[in-house]
Amino acid sequence: MPRAERAAGTQSLCLLRDSARAPTVQGAREETRMSMQKQETTQSWSGLGVGTDRKSFLAAVSAQLPDFEAERAAEAVFCGLSELLSDGLMRQLREQLPEDLRGMLDACPRHQREGGKVDRDDFYLQVANHLNAEPENVRLVLHGVFAALRAQLTEQEAGKVEGQLPRWLQGTWAAAKLGIDRPS
Known part of the structure; x- marks a missing residue:
């Protein structure tokens, strides 16, 4: 094979390889569409006034817990968290929430703790009593x-919350982020 034909063949082979790597207009549109869909379904709170409101937060809770009243479930968990997290972190957590949702964190006065720590059984019982539900x-x-x-939280705030939770509750917090290990 003459040298010129080999060079032309190599050149066309390179063009084929490069075109296989080059994004197509349709591929770029598909990526953009998928990215936009992801943004539409991702609800995050930046602390800059862009996030969900009370209604959509409670709808998200209700979707997870169809057998419970969403507002009571959220209040019960927020009350329980107020027993486990420091005052400073509770203030930071409150600031991460949309304005019309912040009152739910204030709705529950802190209970006087004897001995300082809340154990797992007491915590579960407190949340169950608030909800009028079974501890299981x-x-x-x-x-x-x-x-x-x-x-609703930034990753940094979520990490702070996880760091202050007792070990027996950290797994549930982490599983909720991943959407896995939902208890039945």
Whole structure:
């Protein structure tokens, strides 16, 4: 094969390889469409006035917990969290929420703790009593409210919350982010 033909063949082979890597207009449109869909379904709170409101937060809780009243479930979990998290972190958490949702964090006065720490059984019983539910259903409620709450927080704030939660509750907090291990 003459040298010129080999060079032309190599050149066309390179063009074929490069065109296989080059994005097509249709491919770019598809990526843009998928990105836009992801943005539409991602609900996050930036602290800059862009996020969900009380109604959509409660709808997210209700979608996770159809057998419970969403507002009562959220209040019960927020009351429980107020027993576990520091005052400073509760203030930061409150600031991460949309304005019309912040009152739910203030609705529950802190209970006087004897000995300072809330153990797992007391925590579950407190949330169950607030909801008028069975203690064995509390993990499901926690998971549902945590999933909706995490969607409102920045990753940094979510990490702070996880860091202050007791070990026995950190797994539920982490699972709610990933949408896995939803208790039945």
